[in-house]
């Protein structure tokens with residue numbers, strides 16, 4: 001089965017309001033993420049710096065700390081940056097990234 005890349009997906013973490021999401025798939029590798037419900041804490045850097053916190057559900061990908069997972073995340077960031085900078089070779093960059101991500105998924109995630 002071909003892996004479908006979610007270019008706008010999460011990066012292996014998602015913090016929706018409590019109870020709003022039954023399940024969330026990882027935006028990097030597509031597996032269902034682990035969840036901790038009703039966590040009290042900050043969900044962003046700004047909030048953490050301001051010492052603020054609020055209740056949320058905390059979804060995290062079980063593979064988020066693996067090197068290959070981080071690699072896919074950084075490839076996606078490169079493609080995103082090429083897009084917002086309107087880079088001339090954007091379509092080529094994206095095509096190459098799709099191939100590379102597909103290979104990483106195949107090598108690390110048996111489907």
Ligand SMILES: [Zn+2]
Pocket residue numbers: 012026027028029030031061062063064069
């Ligand atoms: Zn993942």
